[in-house]
Structure formats: structure tokens, C-alpha cells
Amino acid sequence: MSHVSSSPKVRGGRKAAVGNVGRPPVAWALPGILFFALFAIVPLAIAVYLSFCHWDGLNSPTSAGTANWTRLFKDPEFRQAAWLSLLLTTISWVFQTPVALLLGVWAAGRQRSRAVLSAIFFVPLLLSTTAIAMLFHALLDPNFGVIKEIGPWFGIDPNIMGSSTGALLTVAFVGGWQFMPFHTLIYQGGTRQIPQVLYQAAEIDGAGMFRQFFHITLPQLRNTITTSSVLMIVGSLTYFDTVLIMTKGGPGTDTTILPYLMYRTGFQTYDLGYAAAIATALVVVATAISLILVRFSGFGNMRSTREGM
Amino acid sequence: MSIDTRPVTRPARPLNRTRPAGAARRRRWGNPLAGLGSLVWLVLVIVPLYTLVSSSLMHQDEALNGDPLAFPTNPTLENYRTVLDSGFFTMLSNTAIVAVATTAIVLVLSIPVAYVAVRTRSRLSGLAFRTFLLGVAIPAQAVIVPLYLLISKMGLYDSLPAIILPTAAFAMPVAVLILSGTMRDVSEEMYEAMALDGASPLRMLWQLAIPMSKAGISTVAIYTALQAWNGFLFPLILTQSEENRVLTLGLFNFMSQFGVNIPAILAAIVLSVVPIFAVYLVARKALVNGLMGVGGK
Numbered sequence: 001m002s003h004v005s006s007s008p009k010v011r012g013g014r015k016a017a018v019g020n021v022g023r024p025p026v027a028w029a030l031p032g033i034l035f036f037a038l039f040a041i042v043p044l045a046i047a048v049y050l051s052f053c054h055w056d057g058l059n060s061p062t063s064a065g066t067a068n069w070t071r072l073f074k075d076p077e078f079r080q081a082a083w084l085s086l087l088l089t090t091i092s093w094v095f096q097t098p099v100a101l102l103l104g105v106w107a108a109g110r111q112r113s114r115a116v117l118s119a120i121f122f123v124p125l126l127l128s129t130t131a132i133a134m135l136f137h138a139l140l141d142p143n144f145g146v147i148k149e150i151g152p153w154f155g156i157d158p159n160i161m162g163s164s165t166g167a168l169l170t171v172a173f174v175g176g177w178q179f180m181p182f183h184t185l186i187y188q189g190g191t192r193q194i195p196q197v198l199y200q201a202a203e204i205d206g207a208g209m210f211r212q213f214f215h216i217t218l219p220q221l222r223n224t225i226t227t228s229s230v231l232m233i234v235g236s237l238t239y240f241d242t243v244l245i246m247t248k249g250g251p252g253t254d255t256t257i258l259p260y261l262m263y264r265t266g267f268q269t270y271d272l273g274y275a276a277a278i279a280t281a282l283v284v285v286a287t288a289i290s291l292i293l294v295r296f297s298g299f300g301n302m303r304s305t306r307e308g309m
Numbered sequence: 310m311s312i313d314t315r316p317v318t319r320p321a322r323p324l325n326r327t328r329p330a331g332a333a334r335r336r337r338w339g340n341p342l343a344g345l346g347s348l349v350w351l352v353l354v355i356v357p358l359y360t361l362v363s364s365s366l367m368h369q370d371e372a373l374n375g376d377p378l379a380f381p382t383n384p385t386l387e388n389y390r391t392v393l394d395s396g397f398f399t400m401l402s403n404t405a406i407v408a409v410a411t412t413a414i415v416l417v418l419s420i421p422v423a424y425v426a427v428r429t430r431s432r433l434s435g436l437a438f439r440t441f442l443l444g445v446a447i448p449a450q451a452v453i454v455p456l457y458l459l460i461s462k463m464g465l466y467d468s469l470p471a472i473i474l475p476t477a478a479f480a481m482p483v484a485v486l487i488l489s490g491t492m493r494d495v496s497e498e499m500y501e502a503m504a505l506d507g508a509s510p511l512r513m514l515w516q517l518a519i520p521m522s523k524a525g526i527s528t529v530a531i532y533t534a535l536q537a538w539n540g541f542l543f544p545l546i547l548t549q550s551e552e553n554r555v556l557t558l559g560l561f562n563f564m565s566q567f568g569v570n571i572p573a574i575l576a577a578i579v580l581s582v583v584p585i586f587a588v589y590l591v592a593r594k595a596l597v598n599g600l601m602g603v604g605g606k
Contacts, residue, residue, distance in 0.1 A: 022510055023510060024421075024514065025425075028424065029425035031418055032422035032485075035478060038478070039474055039477075040444060040452065044452055047455045099350070103343065103346065103347055106343035114347075117347055121350065122597065126582055127578070127581075128538065128557050128560075130541050130560050131557075131581050134561075134574060134578055135361055135575070137564075141571070186601065231603075237448060241541045259451075262454075266453070266454050272454050283448065286447065290446035291446075
């Protein structure tokens with residue numbers, strides 16, 4: 001069978017002679033599709049339905065017309081939460097992408113020292129979000145935490161969690177601390193797949209290391225950047241665990257991002273209809289962002305960056 | 310510890326071994342900039358982890374009043390005993406059950422979906438594939454209210470399946486995406502050769518598609534298991550009693566239970582990492598390569 005593995009990419013050259021022989025029935029996919037539909041798509045539909053209801057979680061939902069939605073568009077808390085979500089997502093992306101990209105490209109080298117450091121960098125990924133949030137909650141305690149020792153060295157107020165900017169930046173940092181290894185890995189994997197020939201050709205043409213980075217590494221990592229960005233952005237829209245544990249949405253409501261506002265509305269004030277409206281808005285935003293990214297990048301059809309080589 | 314980050318499945322690159330001028334030159338560029346950056350990051354990773362372990366070994370008054378960066382003067386395991394006596398093992402086994410069951414469900418359901426998406430040309434399978442693709446963007450938080458309703462109506466509230474089923478559903482989109490990515494790389498000619506031999510689609514799946522997609526399958530297994538292991542929101546909303554408590558939720562409860570007993574909280578965090586850290590030590594390569602695979606090709 002060895003001869004057949006020679007040309008893996010030619011999908012277009014399918015021979016008509018074989019046709020539909022040996023193709024699986026579509027029904028095989030049904031269990032998976034139905035399962036996903038039951039626990040993800042149906043709840044999504046119910047969320048939309050509930051957003052037009054009043055519901056306290058105990059009695060049956062009653063129709064509310066568009067009351068929740070009118071309220072949503074006027075609610076200053078929702079507007080603030082949407083803004084904070086956007087801000088947190090942007091800060092996280094701006095913080096994580098360049099660092100993960102540089103660390104990943106660096107870690108792609110096969111020196112022993114890099115392998116050792118990579119093994120250490122990986123460790124935060126083994127901790128759960130809950131554990132990490134609790135760890136930093138303890139470290140940043142203004143009275144007992146490491147921050148009271150280290151903070152002053154860098155001019156950081158030990159009570160960083162008490163200021164609204166500080167709390168938001170901290171949440172972004174903690175999210176980055178957790179997910180950086182993951183995105184670094186993705187970039188490391190992507191970099192290792194870049195054909196060495198490209199660098200050799202560039203070398204012969206006299207391109208220096210910076211030009212090699214900007215003209216070979218970066219363009220070749222285009223798909224990797226999109227994949228990492230989609231995961232990063234959708235992930236940071238939902239830094240729920242971190243916020244719940246570290247800040248409870250505070251100080252005041254200054255880290256109350258959309259998922260946390262939804263949680264508070266739904267499971268603390270038991271206004272589940274309004275919570276469903278917030279949730280629906282969250283899905284719309286997340287889907288829109290992913291659609292835009294997918295459209296601009298061809299993430300969906302998994303096109304190869306090496307096409308035509 | 311033998312350290313080797315070379316992925317098992319990547320094609321061999323003889324050029325790399327001989328280190329031609331290009332590769333050597335490329336290596337040098339990272340040293341000043343990224344090398345310095347990586348050292349900064351190293352400090353940022355090490356300091357919290359060091360404090361985590363060292364403070365968990367301290368007596369409470371030392372942790373509260375002393376220098377948190379100092380080495381514990383009189384190390385104690387008392388905090389660990391406190392945690393172990395607080396139902397830690399129930400939580401650990403619950404979490405393990407959730408992780409294993411979730412991973413099994415995801416693999417069993419996603420492999421056929423990916424196989425059909427790659428191997429058939431019908432509109433229906435294309436539509437299904439695109440639905441899963443969009444599913445990546447559905448944040449689990451967004452459906453938590455209706456899920457609470459659904460799970461209650463199914464009579465599953467406050468049980469382990471209440472955590473397992475939605476966690477598996479939300480892991481499926483990424484799983485399908487990764488699996489169809491790897492299955493797409495199995496060449497058409499191989500399928501044709503098997504078809505000429507009269508193989509059924511089931512045999513092709515079993516003897517060709519699955520063995521050729523081992524890398525993707527282990528990526529999915531690792532990614533899913535980690536997600537299930539770390540899940541917090543579903544347990545928080547969908548379970549209540551102590552007997553169904555998973556580690557993440559247990560940790561969260563320790564926070565209020567132990568109050569200012571910070572060393573005990575840190576000990577709980579350390580203990581929650583131990584099992585997965587053990588897996589990391591034993592199967593580091595598989596774990597790293599698996600997660601690297603999430604980035605696709």
C-alpha cells in the first residue's frame with residue numbers, strides 16, 4: 001500500500017470510476033448531531049425564547065413581550081458590561097498574541113535549554129481556571145500576599161485589586177498567565193511546520209533575521225494566528241470563573257463583564273428572563289466575531305498556507 | 310527527565326540535523342529579543358508557583374505575618390491533612406469520572422461526524438459540519454439558564470451526568486474540527502484501494518481512517534479531558550450536594566470554608582494539580598503534542 005501515500009493533497013483528482021462506493025451513510029453522523037443539538041442548539045433556542053419571558057426559576061415562565069429587550073438596550077449596566085467585555089477581550093488579545101507568538105517561535109528552536117524552559121512554561125496549563133484565580137487572589141491580597149513585598153519594587157500599589165483599572169488589568173493578566181502556554185504551543189507547532197527551504201532561500205537572497213521573521217515566519221503563520229485568535233477571543237469573552245473568584249465583578253461593577261452580569265441577574269436576583277436576553281446578546285456578539293475572523297482567514301475550509309508550493 | 314519536544318508525527322527534517330547556514334542564522338535571531346522575553350516570562354511563571362508551594366507548607370501565622378517570598382521556617386503538612394479530611398477524595402474521583410466519561414462520549418460521537426463530513430459530499434453533511442464550526446463560538450455561559458431548565462426537566466439536576474452531558478456537547482465542535490482536519494489528510498487513493506478490495510465503510514473507518522488519525526484523536530482526547538477536568542460553570546449551576554462535588558467547585562467552596570487560612574487554600578490548589586501533574590510527568594510528550602495539534606496545520 002506504500003504507493004498510495006505519495007500525494008496526500010489531491011482531492012480534486014477523484015476518480016469517477018469509484019464514485020460512491022464505500023462512502024459512509026450520512027446517518028452515521030446523526031447521533032453526534034442530535035446530541036450536540038440537544039445540549040447546545042436547543043438550549044440556545046430556549047434562551048432566545050426565555051428572553052421574551054419573565055421567569056423566576058420556580059414558577060412557569062410568563063410572556064413578557066419585548067420588555068427584556070427594551071430594558072437591555074436602555075440598561076446602563078448592560079452597556080457597561082458589554083464595554084468591559086470588549087475592553088477585556090482587546091487587552092487580552094493585545095497582551096497574549098505578541099508574547100505567545102514570540103515565545104512560540106523561540107520555543108520552536110530545538111536547543112535543549114529551550115526545551116527545558118518550554119517544559120516549565122507549560123505548567124500553568126495544568127492548573128484549572130479556578131485554581132489559578134484562587135492562587136492569584138491569595139498572591140494579590142494587599143495584607144498577606146506576595147504583592148505587598150514585590151509590588152513596591154515596580155511601583156505597583158499592593159491594593160491593585162481595589163482600583164477599577166488595576167482589577168481589569170489583573171483579570172487580563174491572570175487569563176494570559178493561564179492560556180499563554182497553550183497559545184505558545186500552537187505557535188511553536190505552527191513554526192515547526194514552516195519548510196526550512198524558505199529560510200534557506202531567503203538566506204541565499206541575503207535576507208536578515210528580521211526580514212526572515214516578517215516575510216517568512218509571520219505570513220506562514222497566518223492560519224495559526226487566526227486559529228489562536230478565535231480561541232483567544234471567544235475564550236476571553238467568557239472570563240467568568242476568573243471574575244467570579246477574583247473580583248466578584250468589583251470594585252463596584254468595574255469588572256462586571258457580560259457573562260458575570262448574566263450570572264448575577266440569573267442566579268442571584270433570579271431574573272432569568274432578563275439573564276436569557278443578556279445571554280442571547282453574548283452569543284450574537286461571539287458568533288459575529290468568529291464569523292468575521294473565519295471569513296477573513298479561511299479557517300473554516302482549512303486551506304493550506306503552502307498552496308502552490 | 311528526558312526532554313524532547315519533537316512531535317512524533319511530524320515528517321522528519323534531515324535539513325535540521327545538519328544545521329545549514331539558514332537554520333543556524335535563524336536560530337540566532339531569537340536569542341537577544343525572545344530569549345530575554347522568555348526569561349521575563351520564566352520569572353512570571355516561577356514566582357507564583359514557588360509561592361504556591363512554599364506558602365502551602367507554612368503555618369497559618371507565618372503565612373499571614375511573614376515574608377511570603379521566604380522559605381517556610383518550620384514546614385508542616387498540616388494544611389494538606391486539613392484538605393484531605395474535607396472530602397478531597399470524593400471530589401477527586403468525581404472529577405476523574407467526569408473527565409473520562411466526557412472524553413469517551415466526545416470521541417464516540419465526534420469520530421463518525423468527522424468521518425461523514427470528510428467522506429460524503431451531501432449537502433446535509435456540509436450543513437452539519439458548518440453548524441459545528443459555528444458551535445465553536447457558542448460560549449457555554451450563554452446557554453447556562455436554559456441548560457439549568459433542561460437538566461432539571463430531565464431529572465438530572467445535581468448528578469454527575471448533569472455535568473458530563475453538556476460538557477461533552479460543548480467539546481464537540483472543536484473535536485469535529487480537529488478530527489476532520491486530520492481525516493482529510495488521509496489520501497483518497499487509500500480509500501479507493503480499500504473500496505476496490507470490497508471493504509465496507511465501517512471497515513474503512515476502523516482500519517484506515519481511525520488508525521491514520523491517531524494524532525488527531527489523542528489531541529481531542531487530551532483537550533476534552535482537560536476541559537472537563539477544569540470545568541467550573543456547569544458544576545456550579547447544575548450540581549449542589551457534596552457527594553457530586555467536583556474538584557473545581559470544591560476548591561471554590563474551600564475559599565469560603567477556610568477563610569483566611571490561606572495556607573490551607575493553597576494546599577488545596579496544590580492537591581488539585583497533583584493528579585494532572587503526575588500525568589504530565591509520565592506522558593509529557595503526548596500531552597504537549599496533543600495540545601499543539603489544536604492549532605491544526
